[in-house]
Amino acid sequence: MSGNGRKTPPLVADKRTRAAAKPTKGRTPTRGKVSKRGKAKPTKRTGRRGGGGGRGGILGFFRSIFRWIFRLLFKAFAAGATVVVLIVGIATYYFYSTLPPLEDLLDGRTRGSVTMLDRYGEVFAWRGxxxxxxxxxxxxxxxxxxxxxxxxxxxxxxxxxxxxxxxxxxxxxxxxxxxxxxxxxxxxxxxxxxxxxxxxxxxxxxxxxxxxxxxxxxxxxxxxxxxxxxxxxxxxxxxxxxxxxxxxxxxxxxxxxxxxxxxxxxxxxxxxxxxxxxxxxxxxxxxxxxxxxxxxxxxxxxxxxxxxxxxxxxxxxxxxxxxxxxxxxxxxxxxxxxxxxxxRAGGYFADWVMDSGPGFLTRETTEDVVIRTTFDQRIQTAAETGLSAVFDAKVKEGSEAQAAIVIMSADGAVRAVVGGRKFTGISGQFNRAIMAKRQSGSAFKPFVYATALDLGYRFDDYVLDAPLTINVPGSGPWSPRNYTREFYGEVTLTEALARSLNTAAVRLSEAVGRDNVRHVAEDFGIVSDLAVGPALALGTSEVSLLEITGAYAGILNGGSSVKPYGLIDLRLVGDDAPLMDQSGGLGERVISEQAARQLIYMMTKVIEFGSGGRAQLPGREVAGKTGTTQANRDAWFIGFTADYVAGVWMGYDDNTPLSGVTGGGLPAEIWGEVMGRVHEGLPAQPLPMIDPTTLPPRTPPPGQVQNPPPGQPNNGNGGDTMADRIINDVLDSIFGTPNR
Known part of the structure; x- marks a missing residue:
């Protein structure tokens, strides 16, 4: 066969070579693969639509830019993450090295606690x-x-x-x-x-x-x-x-x-x-x-x-x-x-104890303290439920009128405190029984009569209830009037107190001496500043409910002063010996026992036929006194049985006048409702008072008539505790000389 002298290569070999150049499924094609002849044959690259020359055209260029940015950001993120991990690791190790043993972390308080026990040893309140x-x-x-x-x-x-x-x-x-x-x-x-x-x-x-x-x-x-x-x-x-x-x-x-x-x-x-x-x-x-x-x-x-x-x-x-x-x-x-x-009883009481105790062992204690108190949960419940019962039945819904109650024993041991109609459970609430200072009105009058009785007057002596005008230096003429706007002439001291006659009380105060009245009230425990004018006898001075209730306790116990107290003893948790204790609240004698017994008798007549009739407790002797201040801004009833003394105040926090409320009204009803619950199950005990039927007739000193002129005292028996004071500056008061 003629030709150019070159041998024609077999067709089969060419087909195998082309087949090898094509990528097979699942296999990456080989670029520039060298054939058996030793001649490299480049892999054909197919350009994408819209692309140009080079490696992928314009999109390939941007792809490479984005790839570069991504690599840069990834490296930066990795470096930052490494730094963050390193910082967190260092901080973790630092905190780890400062952590104390587990036991030191369990109690992290910066102050201690106060646990309060009632009079029977039961827990009723916690503070701190x-x-x-x-x-x-x-x-x-x-x-x-x-x-x-x-x-x-x-x-x-x-x-x-x-x-x-x-x-x-x-x-x-x-x-x-x-x-x-x-x-x-x-x-x-x-x-x-x-x-x-x-x-x-x-x-x-x-x-x-x-x-x-x-x-x-x-x-x-x-x-x-x-x-x-x-x-x-x-x-x-x-x-x-x-x-x-x-x-x-x-x-x-x-x-x-x-x-x-x-x-x-x-x-x-x-x-x-x-x-x-x-x-x-x-x-x-x-x-x-x-x-x-x-x-x-x-x-x-x-x-x-x-x-x-x-x-x-x-x-x-x-x-x-x-x-x-x-x-x-x-x-x-x-x-x-x-x-x-x-x-939730005793919130107001607990707050009072915390405030009255030493701060470093109560409000600011760093130790755990246990305080045994005079508190009685049963009496507290009686006070709260009795108050609610009267308000629910007699006070219109939504009324902002407030009330407060204090109940104590004759030695000043406080058994219950209601500082307002509602206690929210948050300590430190305004306690109207302790913190509020309000005019006492006629609730102050027993201290006028206590002074007179201690100076020799008797419960059956007479005093004139008639128009009276006193010239007050700096203020001019002052004329007290009775609540009824009527006058009753000559009345006994007992009737004058029972009817709460104002002119009679002022006449008696002027006769015995305002200073003496002020001293007796202060000695009984009224520590608030008392008025210096003749209106002192009508309770124009501001007092707290706790003060005046404690003063009435002094009358009940026979004439000795009382300091209301709630703390019996205080000790640290785990200690047997108390750090402090209180044996009682009785103080020095203020008036004679005979004077106190006469005064208690007179105060029972306030309940029997006077202004406090709504406070009666059937089958039980009760003594007390009502009080209503000017414009009816405050209404009081303070009274006692042989077992307990209780004081009730009612009014508005902003001094808004009460509508149709006097001390002989709702406060007396509250007192009766509360004390009725307090005395449930207790046998009736007689009050320590005189029995007028056993007393000899009043024997006047020579030259003095049986019933002295109105406002003039008798020099009968009784009253020896103010003798020194009388000798020094009040002899003229005894004989009726006008008060200086």
């Missing part, structure tokens, strides 16, 4: 920062531990201290509810909450924060910087302590409302049992407090607390901590308060 004692995650009831985890951090045992999912969820909720990302829900784990409770390791310093409240507020601020600091601190906690140890700190330090810190104190406070004995309903109620302790405290609103507990029970059921049967049972049997917590 109550700490029930250290508990652990292992010693509390398992259902309580589960309730806390289910409510606060269901992934607690799975995260490393911070939950990114929880934070993201909280931010989403906050934004959805129209708040800033860090306001409202925080997404904090229990570990992060412990970090807050420990204030990230910053101790309380009075040079930096004026009060502990400011310190705690600063510790709980939800700023971005504080959130950032929380992370390494939480990691340090997780590295230092076990999960149960972190939970132990939380169970001991968190605030639970009502002044209770930690679940043990809260369990004792609300249920009267330890945290190891609570059931599922009680555990759910305690765990429900964590969201808002003051709002959900069962002592503030039990129904609201129970509703919150039902939410916690549902969470526990959903997370498998409660079976269907347990959930149904717990939901149908909500937690209830203990008897002491439910009573």
């Amino acid at each position: 920062d109550q700490f029930g004692g250290q508990v652990t995650a292992e010693t509390v009831a398992p259902v309580l531990k589960n309730a806390v985890v289910a409510t606060e951090d269901k992934r607690f045992y799975r995260h490393l201290g911070v939950s990114p999912r929880g934070i993201a969820s909280a931010i989403a909720i906050n934004l959805r509810e129209g708040r800033s990302p860090l306001s409202g829900h925080g997404g904090s784990t229990i570990t992060q909450q412990v970090a807050k409770l420990l204030c990230l390791g910053v101790p309380f310093d009075r040079d930096t924060w004026e009060t502990e409240a400011e310190y705690e507020t600063d510790c709980r601020r939800g700023t971005l910087w504080r959130k950032i600091k929380e992370m390494p601190y939480a990691f340090a906690l997780e590295a230092k302590y076990s999960k149960d140890e972190i939970l132990t700190v939380y169970l001991n330090r968190t605030y639970m409302g009502g002044g209770a810190y930690g679940f043990e104190a809260a369990s004792q406070r609300y249920f009267g049992k330890g945290a190891a004995q609570v059931n599922a309903s009680e555990a759910a109620m305690l765990a429900g407090l964590l969201t808002a302790p003051s709002r959900y405290a069962p002592t503030s609103n039990l129904e609201r607390s129970q509703e919150r507990a039902s939410v916690v029970l549902r969470l526990m059921h959903e997370q498998g901590y409660l079976t269907d049967a347990e959930f149904a049972h717990s939901s149908g049997a909500p937690a209830m308060l203990s008897a002491a917590a439910e009573a």
Whole structure:
């Protein structure tokens, strides 16, 4: 075969070479593959639509730019992340090195607690920062531990201290509810909450924060910087302590409302049992407090607390901590308060004791203190329910009128205090029985008659009730008038007091000497400044209910002064010997016993036929006195039986006049309702008073008539306790010489 002398290559070889150049499925084609002949054959590149020359055209160029930027950002991010991890690691190690032993973290209070016992040794009130004692995650009831985890951090045992999912969820909720990302829900784990409770390791310093409240507020601020600091601190906690140890700190330090810190104190406070004995309903109620302790405290609103507990029970059921049967049972049997917590008795009394005791052992104590008091929970309940009964029946709904009550024994031991119609449970409320100073009105008159009786007058002596005008220096003529606008002529001292006659009381005060009246009242315990003019006899001076009730107790006990007291003894927790104690409130004698017995008899007539008839207690002797001030701004009834002395005040905080209310009206009714409940089950005892039928007829001194001229005293027997004062400056008063 002729040709160019070259041998034609076999066709099959060419086909194999082309086939090799094509990419096979699933295999990357080889570029520039060298054939068996040693000649490189370039791989054919197919340009894309719209492309140009080079490696991919314009899109390939931009792709390479983006790839370069991405690599740069990735390297920067990796470098930044490395720096952040390094910083977090250093911060975590620093915090780790500062964390103390677990035991030092359990009780973080800066002040101590005060536990108050009533006269029978039962707890009735708590003040300060109550700490029930250290508990652990292992010693509390398992259902309580589960309730806390289910409510606060269901992934607690799975995260490393911070939950990114929880934070993201909280931010989403906050934004959805129209708040800033860090306001409202925080997404904090229990570990992060412990970090807050420990204030990230910053101790309380009075040079930096004026009060502990400011310190705690600063510790709980939800700023971005504080959130950032929380992370390494939480990691340090997780590295230092076990999960149960972190939970132990939380169970001991968190605030639970009502002044209770930690679940043990809260369990004792609300249920009267330890945290190891609570059931599922009680555990759910305690765990429900964590969201808002003051709002959900069962002592503030039990129904609201129970509703919150039902939410916690549902969470526990959903997370498998409660079976269907347990959930149904717990939901149908909500937690209830203990008897002491439910009573919430003695709030005003407890505040008074805290204020009257030494500050370093009460209001500012750094120790745990136990105070035994004179308080009687039964009497307190009688006072509160009696007051409510009268207001519900006799006062129109929505009235802003207020009332206060004090009940004490004859030696000054205070048994109950009602400082207002409602006590919200928050300590430090305005106590109208102790703090308010109001004019006493005619409730002051017994001290005028006490002075006269001690100076020799008798209950059956006469005094003139007739128009009277006294020239008061600097004020001009002053003419007192009776409430009835009538005058009754010559009346006995007993009738004058029973009818609360003003002109008779002023005449008698002027006869015996205002200074003497003032001294007797002060010696009986009225420490407020008393008026110097003739209106002193009509109670124009301002006094507290506690003061004047204590002064009446002095009349009941036979004429000795009384200092009202509520504290019996005070001791530190664990100590047997008290740091201080009080044996009683009796002081020195003010008037003679005979004068006191006559005065008590006269005051019983106030109840029998005078202005205090509504205070009668069937089958029981009662003595007392009404009081109504100018324009009816204040209405009083102070009285006593052989067992107890009680004072009632009624009025408005802003001095608005009472509408149709006098001391012989609602205050006397309140007194009767309250004292009727107080004396339930007590045998009737006679009052220590004279029996007029056994006394000899009045024998006047030589030259003096049987019934002396109105306003003139008799020089009969009795009254020897003011002798020294009489010798020095009041002889002229005894004989009726006008008061200087």
